[in-house]
Amino acid sequence: MERKVVFPQKLLPYLLLAPQIAITLVFFFWPAGQAIWMSTLLQDPLGFSVQFVGLENFQAVLQDPAYLATMQRTFLFSFGVTALSMIPALLLAVMADRVVRGATAYKTILVVPYAIAPAVAGALWLFLFQPSIGTIAYPLRLIGIDWNPRIDGTDAMIVVLIASAWKQIGYNFLFFLAGLQSIPKSLIEAAAIDGAREIRRFWTIVFPLLSPTTFFLLVVNLTYAFFDTFGVIHAVTQGGPGKSTEVLIYKAWYDGLIAQDLGRSSAQAVILMFIVIGLTVIQFRYIERKVHY
Amino acid sequence: MPTRRTLLAAAAVAGLACSPALAQQARTPITMWIGVTGPAQEEIMRYAQEFNASQTQFEAKVEFRGQYPEQRAAAFAAFRAGNPPHIMQMFDAGTGDMFALPRATIPVSEVMQRAGVQFDPASYIGPARGYYSRPDGTMNSLPFNVSTAVMFINNDIFTKAGLDPSKPPRTWPEVIAAANQIRERNAAECGFTTTWLAWTMLEQYSAIHDLPLSTEANGRGGLNAVLNFNDAPRARMIQTLVDASRNKAFQYGGRSNDANALFVAGTCAMLIQSSGGHAAIARDLKAKFSVAPMPFWPDVLAEPKNSIVGGASLWVFNAPNRSAEELRGVAQFLAFLARPETYVRFAKATGFLPATNAAFQAMQAEGFFQQNAGRDVPILQLTRGTPTANSSGYRFGRWTEIRDMYHEEVERALQGQQTAQAALDNTVRRGNDALRQFERSVGAAN
Numbered sequence: 232m233e234r235k236v237v238f239p240q241k242l243l244p245y246l247l248l249a250p251q252i253a254i255t256l257v258f259f260f261w262p263a264g265q266a267i268w269m270s271t272l273l274q275d276p277l278g279f280s281v282q283f284v285g286l287e288n289f290q291a292v293l294q295d296p297a298y299l300a301t302m303q304r305t306f307l308f309s310f311g312v313t314a315l316s317m318i319p320a321l322l323l324a325v326m327a328d329r330v331v332r333g334a335t336a337y338k339t340i341l342v343v344p345y346a347i348a349p350a351v352a353g354a355l356w357l358f359l360f361q362p363s364i365g366t367i368a369y370p371l372r373l374i375g376i377d378w379n380p381r382i383d384g385t386d387a388m389i390v391v392l393i394a395s396a397w398k399q400i401g402y403n404f405l406f407f408l409a410g411l412q413s414i415p416k417s418l419i420e421a422a423a424i425d426g427a428r429e430i431r432r433f434w435t436i437v438f439p440l441l442s443p444t445t446f447f448l449l450v451v452n453l454t455y456a457f458f459d460t461f462g463v464i465h466a467v468t469q470g471g472p473g474k475s476t477e478v479l480i481y482k483a484w485y486d487g488l489i490a491q492d493l494g495r496s497s498a499q500a501v502i503l504m505f506i507v508i509g510l511t512v513i514q515f516r517y518i519e520r521k522v523h524y
Numbered sequence: 525m526p527t528r529r530t531l532l533a534a535a536a537v538a539g540l541a542c543s544p545a546l547a548q549q550a551r552t553p554i555t556m557w558i559g560v561t562g563p564a565q566e567e568i569m570r571y572a573q574e575f576n577a578s579q580t581q582f583e584a585k586v587e588f589r590g591q592y593p594e595q596r597a598a599a600f601a602a603f604r605a606g607n608p609p610h611i612m613q614m615f616d617a618g619t620g621d622m623f624a625l626p627r628a629t630i631p632v633s634e635v636m637q638r639a640g641v642q643f644d645p646a647s648y649i650g651p652a653r654g655y656y657s658r659p660d661g662t663m664n665s666l667p668f669n670v671s672t673a674v675m676f677i678n679n680d681i682f683t684k685a686g687l688d689p690s691k692p693p694r695t696w697p698e699v700i701a702a703a704n705q706i707r708e709r710n711a712a713e714c715g716f717t718t719t720w721l722a723w724t725m726l727e728q729y730s731a732i733h734d735l736p737l738s739t740e741a742n743g744r745g746g747l748n749a750v751l752n753f754n755d756a757p758r759a760r761m762i763q764t765l766v767d768a769s770r771n772k773a774f775q776y777g778g779r780s781n782d783a784n785a786l787f788v789a790g791t792c793a794m795l796i797q798s799s800g801g802h803a804a805i806a807r808d809l810k811a812k813f814s815v816a817p818m819p820f821w822p823d824v825l826a827e828p829k830n831s832i833v834g835g836a837s838l839w840v841f842n843a844p845n846r847s848a849e850e851l852r853g854v855a856q857f858l859a860f861l862a863r864p865e866t867y868v869r870f871a872k873a874t875g876f877l878p879a880t881n882a883a884f885q886a887m888q889a890e891g892f893f894q895q896n897a898g899r900d901v902p903i904l905q906l907t908r909g910t911p912t913a914n915s916s917g918y919r920f921g922r923w924t925e926i927r928d929m930y931h932e933e934v935e936r937a938l939q940g941q942q943t944a945q946a947a948l949d950n951t952v953r954r955g956n957d958a959l960r961q962f963e964r965s966v967g968a969a970n
Binding site: 275276279384471 | 777778939
C-alpha cells in the first residue's frame with residue numbers, strides 16, 4: 232500500500248509548486264519551444280529572411296551520413312564515459328568505506344575533480360597527453376607507441392573519454408559512498424558469520440542494495456555525457472581530427488554558432504532532446520524494475 | 525542676504541568643479557568588439573585610449589569577445605536582439621557572409637561621408653581594397669589588420685642541418701628536400717608545419733598558382749558560385765603533406781594557430797604562418813629566424829602570382845537605435861585608426877601589413893625594411909605581378925565552415941583513411957551543399 236498525503240486545501244499545493252513550475256516554464260519549456268519553432272525555419276545568419284520550411288531541416292539532418300555517424304559515436308562515447316566514471320568511482324567508494332583513519336582527507340581529495348570546470352579539466356589532460364612534452368605522452372613514446380591525438384582519431388577519443396570521465400568520478404564517488412554507508416552493517420556481518428567472503432558479500436548484498444544509487448547515477452552520468460562534455464571536447468579537440476570526437480551536442484553548437492545555420496542546429500537540438508527523453512523513459516520503465524529500494 | 529549669496533556662490537563654484545565630470549558623463553560611447561589576442565589586441569586597446577584622450581565627445585570602448593568565430597556569433601546574436609556593437613572586427617573568412625547581407629551594415633565609405641570625414645579607398649593597398657570593396661569602389665569595411673601567409677625559417681636549425689638560412693627554399697620541391705635533410709641530419713624533430721591549413725594550403729595556394737576556387741570569379745560574381753577546387757594540383761598539395769608526414773618532414777600541428785607552438789618550441793624548422801604572427805614569433809622563439817615567401821610549384825606556374833590578404837576588417841553595424849551622433853563618433857574613431865601613423869605603429873608592433881600605400885611608403889622612407897630584414901616579404905608577395913580573377917580574393921557565404929570541412933577531410937587523408945583526391949571531392953561536395961543552403965537562406969533577405 233502506498234501512503235498518500237492529502238492536503239485539506241486545494242490552493243496551497245499549487246501555490247507551493249508555483250515557483251518551481253515558473254522556473255521550469257521559463258528555463259525549460261520556453262527555450263525548448265523556441266528550439267522546436269526555429270527547427271522549422273530557414274533563416275539567414277542575421278534573421279532578415281525567415282522562411283517556414285516544415286520538417287525539411289530534420290530531413291536534411293537525418294539524411295546526412297555524417298550526422299548518423301556522429302550519433303553512433305555519441306552513444307559509444309556516452310556509455311564509455313558513464314562506465315569509465317562509475318566503475319572506478321564504485322571501487323574507490325568501496326575502498327574509502329573501509330578506511331578508518333584520515334577518511335575525510337581521502338574523501339575530500341577524491342571529490343576535488345568535480346569542482347574543476349570542464350574546459351580546465353580538458354586543458355589539464357591535453358597537457359598530460361600533449362604529444363611532444365606531455366607527462367603521459369612522453370613515456371608512451373618511449374615504449375614505442377606513436378601517440379598523437381592531433382592526427383590519430385582513436386588517441387583523441389581516448390583523451391576526451393578520460394578527461395570527461397575523470398571529472399565525474401568524484402561526484403559518483405560521493406553518492407556511492409553515501410549509499411554504502413547506509414547499508415546496515417548487520418546484514419554484512421550476518422553474511423560474514425555465514426562464511427561469505429568479501430567478494431561474494433559485495434555481489435550478493437552490497438551491490439543489490441546499492442542499486443537505487445547506481446540507477447540514479449546511471450541517469451545522471453548519461454545526461455552528463457550527452458550534454459556537459461561539450462566543454463572538454465571544445466577545449467581539447469574541437470571535434471577533430473576529422474570528425475572523430477564530434478558528438479551531437481558539439482555538432483549542434485558548431486552548426487548554430489560557427490556555421491550560423493540556426494534551422495539545422497535547432498533541429499539537432501530537438502533530436503537530442505528526444506533522444507534524452509527516450510533514454511530516460513527507457514531507464515525508468517525497464518531498468519528501474521530491477522532496482523530494489 | 526549675504527549668507528544666501530555666499531551659498532549660491534559656493535554652489536556655483538561646486539557646479540563648475542563638477543562640470544569636467546559632467547562632460548565625461550556626456551561622452552557618447554562607441555563600442556568595438558575585437559577577436560584578436562596578444563600584441564595586436566594590446567595595440568588596439570592602446571589606440572582606443574589615445575583616441576579617448578585626444579577628444580572629449582566620444583568614448584571608444586574596445587572589448588575582446590573571444591576569438592573571431594565566437595566574437596562573430598556574439599555580435600550576430602546582439603544584432604538580432606537589436607543592440608549590436610557599433611563596430612565589429614570580422615575575420616577574412618566572414619567577409620562573404622557580410623557582403624551577402626548588406627542591410628546589416630553601413631559601408632565605411634558612407635559612414636565617413638555622412639560624418640564629413642575625408643576618406644579615400646584608393647589610398648589602400650590594392651589587395652586589401654579589392655577584398656573589402658564593392659565593384660563600384662564603395663569600401664564596405666575598413667581594412668585594419670591585413671596579413672598574408674609567409675614562411676618563417678629557424679636559422680639555427682637550418683645551419684645545424686647544413687642548410688644556408690640566407691637562401692631559403694623557394695619552391696615546394698626545395699622545401700621538401702630541405703625538410704628531408706633536416707630530418708636525416710636530425711637537426712629538428714620535424715621539417716615544416718603550417719597554421720591555418722585551409723587558408724595557406726587551399727586559399728593562398730590557389731591564388732599564387734592562379735587557380736580558381738569556384739565558378740563566378742571566386743564568388744565575387746554571385747551567390748550561385750560552385751566550388752571546383754578538387755583538381756590535380758590541389759590534390760598534389762595534400763598528397764605532398766601526407767607523404768612528408770611519414771618521416772616527419774611535415775608535422776600536422778592542428779587547425780588554427782596551434783602549429784605556431786611547434787615552431788617557437790624549436791620542434792619544426794619551417795612554419796607557414798600569417799605575417800601577423802611575426803611579433804609573437806620574435807617574442808617567443810629562442811633562435812634567429814628569417815622570413816621567406818610562400819613556396820610554389822614551378823611546374824604549375826613558373827611565375828607565381830600575388831598571394832591574398834587575410835586578417836580582419838572593421839564593419840559598422842546598422843541598427844535602428846543608432847543616432848547620428850553615434851555614427852559621427854564611429855567615423856571619428858575609424859578615421860583615427862586609419863591614420864597612416866596608426867597603421868605604421870600597428871604594422872611595426874605586430875607584423876601585420878601597413879594597410880595604406882601612405883603607411884607603407886612612410887615605413888620605407890624611415891628605412892624600417894632595411895633595419896628589419898624580412899618584414900617586407902609579405903607586402904612584396906602580396907603586391908607582385910598583376911592580380912588575376914583567381915588572385916583577387918574570394919567571396920563565399922559560410923566560408924568559416926567550409927574551411928573546417930577542408931580541415932576535417934585533410935585530417936582524414938593524413939590519417940590514411942582516404943586519398944588526397946577524395947578529401948578534396950568531399951570538401952567540394954559538402955561545401956557546395958553549404959553554399960546552396962546559404963544562397964537559399966539569404967535569397968529572400970535582400
